[in-house]
Amino acid sequence: MRWIERVERFVFGAECLGCGNPSGKLDPWLCPECVKELERESRIDVNPGPEAYSLYPMRPLTRKLVHALKYRGISGMATYLVKHSASVRCGAVAEDFAMLPKPLFFVPVPLHRARFRERGYNQAEKIAAALSLAFGGKVCRWLKRKTFVVSQTKLSKEQRERNVAYAFECVLKNVPATGTVVLVDDVFTTGATTSACLAAFGRDFPLPIKVCTLLYDEPASAAADYAADNRVEWEVK
Template sequence: MGVFRTIENFVFGMDCLGCGRSSEALDPWLCPDCVERLKRESLGMSFPAPDVFCLYPMDSLTRRLIHSLKYKSIPGMARFLVRHSSAMPGGVIHQTMESFPRPFFFVPVPLHRARYRERGYNQAEMIARALAELYGGRVCRWLRRRTFRVSQTKLSRDQREMNVAGAFEGALPAELPPRGTVFVVDDVFTTGATTFSCLGALGKGFPLPVKVFTLLYDQPVTASADYAADMQAFYGAF
């Protein structure tokens, strides 16, 4: 076992974040079986809406991983999830991305400063960096968060829309690039309330094509029930 793997196991433990079983073959957080499951889920992903691209469906495995990214101080999980998805060369999303005008500009959904102080980083920006690294694009902080009310997790569609109404504003450069494609990046797409609010903050006359890119898609019909059940299973396993 190499020195870096030894350090990772010391910091994060030797239990798989996916299934909870102990393994000496973590890569670096998942056992081989969970890595293969993650890849299969990405291959079978369907997009929730036109111009919205999600790398994985929300289920017990991906929910645990996104929880680790957001709440367990593992920012490297963003790059790990991107690198095991169909965003990689040969994957469906990668092939679709090749048809969009370049350069690519990845705009992370901004995190409220209170949340940033808690986590020490913005998970959406970690995802944007991983995508920019993969596609040779740029991370652009073209949005600002004006307000933060409550977490979106357990809200209905209408409640989500009200919760983020007016929450964002544009922070655009004095001169926008003349060409390219903009991707608003977030961790989870459920109803689209957050990302669509961000699109509105860019302005109706925004001159570049804009799309949405997230790690996970959580179908809103079962989001609350699945979240409660999986969180109970998550805390019971660790």
């Protein structure tokens, strides 16, 4: 470590969660340059599916921030990411949510109680609370996790589907007459978790159901194309 970095760490103390550099201008988690990068990423159009929305693509910066939300006890990161999303402020999510039948019922994907004891909170519930503040509506714990499943992180699409099959049940007693259910989770990857949650509501559930996550983990081919594009050095001729 360079001596100047040692001095900066001593003077500023806190490090940016994005680049890892010490800074006296954190907001409170990112330095100004990483804030700009987050804003740029929030303007990238992502498309998990026809009934699904994500606020950011999965990128090194957004991955680190959601990791901090899930594993470093920084529960306020959920509100931070929702507030910094251009899609929430004036983009596709804001436009489409304005057209949905009201009220909005934000239903977080539940954690098993063992995982909840480990983390101290459900990150999906924190995200749902932030979305309800941004769009109006309320957080509804209408789903319950029946079984404990292993982490989805390194599983294939087929393994993910088997891992969460029949893992949830709907505990809603009286279905509202109107409104829209918005199923909330942290990351949309293969859709296995959200599909299992939709199955818990049943095919005859009378209200429309949408899905909203913080991140969309794009298919490997799209991620590879993005990485390749960023390695190209364009020459002006």
